[in-house]
Amino acid sequence: MININGVFAPLLILFVLIGGALLLIRFISKHFPTMRRKERWLLPIYGAVLVSCGIILAFLEPFEERTASSEEERLSSLSLYSYIESGNIKKIDSEYIRKEWDFTHTDGDLRISSEPSHEFMASIFVEKVPGLENKVEVTYYETPLYVDGEDMSNYIRPPEATLSKGLLKLNNPVEHQYVELYTFREPFPYNQFIERKMVGNQNESSVFHGESIILIRVGEEKTLDLDPDSYIEYVN
Amino acid sequence: MSLNNMSLGTLVGKQYLFKWKAFAGVFNSMIALQLLAIVFSAGGVGQTGTSTGSVSIDLYYYSVDNVVGFTMVWAFFKSILITTKSYRNDDYLFVTNRLSSNLANILFVFSASVVAGLTAILSGYVIQMIQYVQGNTFLTEANPLSLGEWFTGAFATILYILFIGALGYLIGSVVQLHRTLVIIIPVALLGFLFVYDFNEPGMISMFKFYFKENIFWLFAMKILGTVLLLFAASMLVSNRLEVRK
Numbered sequence: 001m002i003n004i005n006g007v008f009a010p011l012l013i014l015f016v017l018i019g020g021a022l023l024l025i026r027f028i029s030k031h032f033p034t035m036r037r038k039e040r041w042l043l044p045i046y047g048a049v050l051v052s053c054g055i056i057l058a059f060l061e062p063f064e065e066r067t068a069s070s071e072e073e074r075l076s077s078l079s080l081y082s083y084i085e086s087g088n089i090k091k092i093d094s095e096y097i098r099k100e101w102d103f104t105h106t107d108g109d110l111r112i113s114s115e116p117s118h119e120f121m122a123s124i125f126v127e128k129v130p131g132l133e134n135k136v137e138v139t140y141y142e143t144p145l146y147v148d149g150e151d152m153s154n155y156i157r158p159p160e161a162t163l164s165k166g167l168l169k170l171n172n173p174v175e176h177q178y179v180e181l182y183t184f185r186e187p188f189p190y191n192q193f194i195e196r197k198m199v200g201n202q203n204e205s206s207v208f209h210g211e212s213i214i215l216i217r218v219g220e221e222k223t224l225d226l227d228p229d230s231y232i233e234y235v236n
Numbered sequence: 237m238s239l240n241n242m243s244l245g246t247l248v249g250k251q252y253l254f255k256w257k258a259f260a261g262v263f264n265s266m267i268a269l270q271l272l273a274i275v276f277s278a279g280g281v282g283q284t285g286t287s288t289g290s291v292s293i294d295l296y297y298y299s300v301d302n303v304v305g306f307t308m309v310w311a312f313f314k315s316i317l318i319t320t321k322s323y324r325n326d327d328y329l330f331v332t333n334r335l336s337s338n339l340a341n342i343l344f345v346f347s348a349s350v351v352a353g354l355t356a357i358l359s360g361y362v363i364q365m366i367q368y369v370q371g372n373t374f375l376t377e378a379n380p381l382s383l384g385e386w387f388t389g390a391f392a393t394i395l396y397i398l399f400i401g402a403l404g405y406l407i408g409s410v411v412q413l414h415r416t417l418v419i420i421i422p423v424a425l426l427g428f429l430f431v432y433d434f435n436e437p438g439m440i441s442m443f444k445f446y447f448k449e450n451i452f453w454l455f456a457m458k459i460l461g462t463v464l465l466l467f468a469a470s471m472l473v474s475n476r477l478e479v480r481k
Contacts, residue, residue: 042263042264042267043260043263043264043267043351046267046355047354047355047358049362050355050358050359050361050362051358051361053358053361053362053364053365054358054361056365057361057364057365057368060368062368062374063364063367063368063374063375063376064373064374064375064376065375065376065377066375066376066377116290119289119290120289120290121288121289121290121291145286145288145293147284147285147286147293147295148284148295150295150375152293155293155373156291156293172290174290175290176290176291176292177290177291177292178292178294179291179292179293179294180294180296180372180373181293181294181295181296181373181374181375182280182295182296182297182298182367182372182373182374182375183295183296183297183298183374183375183376183377184297184298184299184360184363184364184374184376184377185281185282185297185298185299185301186299186377186381186389187299187300187301187303187304187356187357187360187389187393188301188304189304189389189392189393189395189396190381190385190388190389190392190393192392192447192448192449192450192455193385193388193389193392193450193451193452193455194381194385194389206284207284207285207286209286209288
């Protein structure tokens with residue numbers, strides 16, 4: 001498939017559609033004199049534009065394919081908190097690791113804070129691990145957030161972590177993330193005869209919230225200074 | 237009096253072709269209404285979403301439901317329109333009778349429903365194209381409609397439009413019986429909408445009869461049967477009219 005995803009592609013398509021319609025009008029007027037009245041040519045032009053749009057879309061395939069999940073998949077989504085509480089962090093499937101950072105910090109003291117402290121996008125946990133010495137491992141775990149069966153995780157930017165001058169700072173990527181997605185729902189005469197569930201045709205709750213956790217692992221000999229406004233908890 | 241001896245089929249065919257050309261203007265209003273419905277659908281027909289702390293997610297739905305709805309309204313009024321005196325008088329350009337005139341009208345309503353249904357469904361591509369031109373992230377169904385499902389849905393849309401068209405044709409025919417019915421019928425219909433309890437079991441079972449039928453051929457039989465009854469009733473009613481009334 002040809003992939004024309006430049007900035008000018010949509011404008012080019014508009015130009016082709018409008019230009020094509022004008023050429024068709026001229027062609028009809030010239031070769032079919034009986035169709036000069038607009039009542040006669042408006043419908044063929046309209047039909048031609050509709051079909052052209054369908055052909056162009058089929059040719060470009062510009063849209064993302066939904067990865068809609070099954071209800072079982074959504075309901076079986078694991079609880080990261082239960083793993084944290086039970087101390088089985090290592091048993092969390094690696095597919096839920098969204099981002100990892102590795103830092104080296106030689107000082108004995110480490111300050112940790114999040115920004116903004118009250119609306120940080122993940123729960124923060126700290127674990128002291130023997131043998132890590134100067135390593136600071138930060139792992140961002142995330143279970144999917146489903147809206148109408150669609151896993152929205154890929155559209156949400158993960159948080160950012162930086163370590164500088166003895167301060168490990170966790171930030172939201174932007175102040176507020178607005179994710180807007182669009183999808184096409186089949187018209188009602190279609191849904192009447194389709195047995196499988198189509199988009200927007202589900203009776204159960206359409207939003208399933210996932211869990212987001214940042215786990216910071218540091219050597220057990222480190223002295224930690226946790227920002228009290230940042231709701232940081234120890235694993236053990 | 238004409239010396240031509242034409243068969244009913246030839247006469248209906250000629251009248252139908254004439255009507256197809258003469259009534260071409262009604263499609264302009266259909267196009268205008270469908271474009272209006274596309275504009276109304278530009279902001280989406282539904283939305284779901286959530287907000288968690290610093291993240292807000294919205295999923296907007298687009299559909300041609302509005303376009304299909306507007307097209308049904310058009311089909312209703314277009315069918316009434318072709319029963320009016322000015323349109324009926326066009327038939328006297330031909331050697332005609334009530335039967336041939338009605339059959340030609342019914343054929344026109346059938347073909348107009350096919351055109352209207354197909355354009356309503358295809359208008360979905362325009363809505364998707366607008367999304368593409370706007371640069372929006374548009375998600376498509378991972379398991380899209382098969383060709384069979386597409387045609388089934390398209391036929392169902394056409395049948396719904398035909399059903400409404402046939403209803404309009406009957407009302408149009410009844411209205412021609414007497415001038416006062418022009419007022420009485422719309423008032424009675426509106427009054428019915430206000431007064432009638434749509435949760436009444438009879439209405440619910442009628443709703444289920446048509447709209448909850450998910451076996452296509454049964455649905456098609458039900459709609460086509462009803463449409464035939466509506467057209468037959470229209471023909472009976474119009475036979476009671478005087479010549480050129």
